[in-house]
Amino acid sequence: MARPIAGDPPTNQPQYQPQSNGAPVPVALSPFNYTNQPNIPGPAVASTPTPVGLLNAFRRRWVLGTFIAGLVAAAVVVGVWLVMPAGKHQVRALVQLQPKQVEFVNKTQEDFEAYRRHQMFLLKTRDVLTRVLADPAVSSLDTVKQSEDPVAVLEDALRVTVAAPEILEVTLTGNNIEDMKVILDHLIKRYVDDATSIDRKLRDDTTANLEKLRASVQLEIDLQEKNIELIGRNNGTTGAEATNTALALLQKRHIEAEGLFVVAGREIEKAESERKVVLKQLDEKDQKSPPDPVIVAQLVAADPRVGAAKKAHTARKEFLEKEAAKATNPDSDDGIVKLRSEVKKLETEVKDAEKQAATESLAVAQAIDSAKRQKRVEELSFTIDVKKEERERYRQERDGLQKVIASTASGGLNIEAMRKSLQPQREMYDKIQSQLIQMRVAAQQGGRVSSRGDAEKIPNNNQNKKVALASAGGFVSFFGVILLVSFLEWRSRRVDSVDQVVNELGMRVIGTVPAFPNRASLQAATEAGGANWRFVLNESINSTRTMLLHTAKAQAMQVVMVTSATQGEGKTSLASQLATSMATAGMRTLIVDCDLRNPSIMKLFELPLTPGVSEVLRQEVDVSDAVQATAVPNLWIIPAGQCSNATIAALAQGHPLETLFNRLRGQFDFVIVDSCPVLPVADALLIAQHVDGVVFSIMQDISQLPKVITASEKLTQLNILLVGAVVNGIKQDVYSYGYNYVKQLPA
Incomplete structure (x- = not known):
């Protein structure tokens, strides 16, 4: 077959067809561009992670990510639990204060704020606290028994604040909420009783003083009235009309x-x-x-x-x-x-x-x-x-x-003045009388201090907060670490799927190869009556072979090189499987191991390393002496041989390799060349210039997008035809396309 020259369009696809009138008629454009490469979208590698990309990245590192996330989440939960305070319970009671109801004679109005401060002080006096703790119902409590100085502890735990202008809020903080309620109830009762007793005594003393003052004022009024009556009798008048002028x-x-x-x-x-x-x-x-x-x-x-x-x-x-x-x-x-x-x-x-x-x-x-x-x-x-x-x-x-x-x-004037002078005493008498009535009413109402119900228990909710915050911290840290591990893995830009090869790398996918199952999974699938993995693999390779032969026929290709960006991406396995599939289909197929620095084809077929490509390039042996038959009918191999500096120099000259391929074209129907990766050394670029096309091997979850793009760009810059990519390591449940339908057929 004639090999197309780089830059020429395919010989079997004319650009124009003559019309009946002799004018050229445009036909459908070739699927290949001016460099004989498929018209596929250019690389568009995503610069920002997507949820699907992060999920695929985590799938590759789920064991490590879950382990680290679990450790970090456990550490965060323990840390939050230890850092957050345990907190204490609280008991609260309300005390009602009444403003002064009676204003005493010759005294200013009461300062209620000062009275309130005085009551707040009395609530926390050591005398009240000591008498409360001495009560049998309080002294028998475990909280009091276990304390060395219960009075000091009670002073520290007791708080008195102003809840409203006439209401005091008394709170007691501690660990035993039931004991605290008993203590606070007795404290409020003791305080209210003391305050009521003091108010009663003060009211009784005030009432007695008011009664004495009323009697004194009454006596003074009586004496003055008798004096006025005596002066009137002596002057013989009761007014001052005679002396007005x-x-x-x-x-x-x-x-x-x-x-x-x-x-x-x-x-x-x-x-x-x-x-x-x-x-x-x-x-x-x-x-x-x-x-x-x-x-x-x-x-x-x-x-x-x-x-x-x-x-x-x-x-x-x-x-x-x-x-x-x-x-x-x-x-x-x-x-x-x-x-x-x-x-x-x-x-x-x-x-x-x-x-x-x-x-x-x-x-x-x-x-x-x-x-x-x-x-x-x-x-x-x-x-x-x-x-x-x-x-x-x-x-x-x-x-x-x-x-x-x-x-x-004289006379009426003096009497009139004396009568007027009695007015203050009469007003004072009336005021004293009114205060006595108010004091009697206040005595029936009770004291100025009262309790507004029993103490209220306020359980501590910090325990629930600790559980909630620790759980939230563990949850956030767990998924945060998973997200971080996924992002770090995503940054390696490994190939996640076939769609990614097409959309982001812009490569044509001509086939997929399923992932190698482990021994346990393969045995379990066989025992369960599932599809034989080897048949699934054969059908995948046969499908790839069909696509490759179709393209080779259209492009007149006979020598195809299989390569990858870096090592470990399945190129050697793909080359051997494709060659085996072509030989099985009845085609005389040859595998040329051009991975001179790290050969492995001869290991798969258990053949000797030499003589091989290296000896042919150094012109030490003839091509026919290097070709070795395999156990597979219609399949032959030229191993890599023993590589040396002279071999690399001959490879760089190009003429010995071109001569080798030209001789092989006439002897075999198809030649599969297994080369070294593109990026580590220049050997693959030198070999690719003498083949008809290149098949790129990509390993899912292993190949990295930037490296694949760099390798493909290097081949494209040398006008080397990229036939397409084969994605290895595909999960059967994703791209099996009904491979479970495959059954072993009779010979």
């Missing part, structure tokens, strides 16, 4: 004297306020207000340095004016210009002298201001003394008029 005049003069007294007092206050402000200004070390600018200007004008500077400036300025008047062109006269410069300089000196004098004058001006303020203080003090004397005179006049009015008002 005289009293009116006296009261008018009294009002005028009172007004003058008030005005004098206001003037004194005004003068004292002004004196206080001036004294404060005098006491200040740093004067905030600037001195009088007029005083400062006078001091600057009187400064001798300023006067001398101004005199010098004036004299030089007059001399400049005279010289300028004499000069023909004063603007260009150097003398005039010099004089003007001197005048400006003297003017600057005047300003500097004024500035310096002004700075030095500030202190003098401030001293003058201080002297003025001091003088003002003296004036105000004098005014205050005078006004005080006037006010005292007005006061004496007012008081004198008051005495005259008091002495003038």
